[in-house]
């Protein structure tokens with residue numbers, strides 16, 4: 001359903017709708033490369049490619065509830081995302097799983113109390129299963145009161161025993177709106193280096 005990049009390797013941003021993926025994308029590529037804004041719900045991948053480095057950053061559409069998008073289309077998008085990740089797992093250097101840190105625990109617990117697996121927990125397990133290095137961007141930290149307790153709660157629900165700080169290659173608090181991405185970029189750099197791609201560190205400096 002979604003076209004892969006024309007270059008060999010990529011970093012993907014994936015997560016529920018409205019968590020801040022596009023804002024983060026702009027933090028990665030926008031300032032340096034003058035990318036314009038793209039308001040509204042993202043229904044197709046939003047991608048930037050650099051041929052010299054053979055590298056792309058792909059902002060995948062959001063899944064879950066989207067205002068103005070019907071149920072059938074939402075299911076198609078979710079299937080498209082899962083298929084894309086599965087088909088391209090070998091070329092995905094890092095998947096950034098973006099969540100809304102201010103809403104994650106409440107939503108996850110509500111779904112679990114109904115006996116359902118929350119979308120985010122499902123997605124995270126899937127990324128781990130297909131062997132893609134994953135970093136959780138726990139975004140919107142500006143809306144969180146007790147940061148450490150919230151991040152511990154998120155870590156625990158995603159299968160990382162607290163304290164969250166011991167998982168700094170896997171869990172990175174961000175506030176994309178204010179350009180606060182140091183922890184995330186550090187974690188991405190670690191994963192790129194461990195795959196011998198120091199040539200790409202400049203995109204996350």
Ligand SMILES: Nc1nc2c(ncn2[C@@H]2O[C@H](COP(=O)(O)OP(=O)(O)OP(=O)(O)O)[C@@H](O)[C@H]2O)c(=O)[nH]1
Pocket residue numbers: 016017018019020021022023024040041042043061062063066139140141142143174175176177178
């Ligand atoms: N408070 C706060 N708001 C943020 C932050 N990052 C993004 N937002 C806001 O969250 C809303 C959604 O941001 P987007 O970047 O469009 O989210 P998205 O995940 O790409 O959304 P979809 O296109 O639906 O998948 C916008 O109003 C952003 O300004 C953040 O760190 N803090």
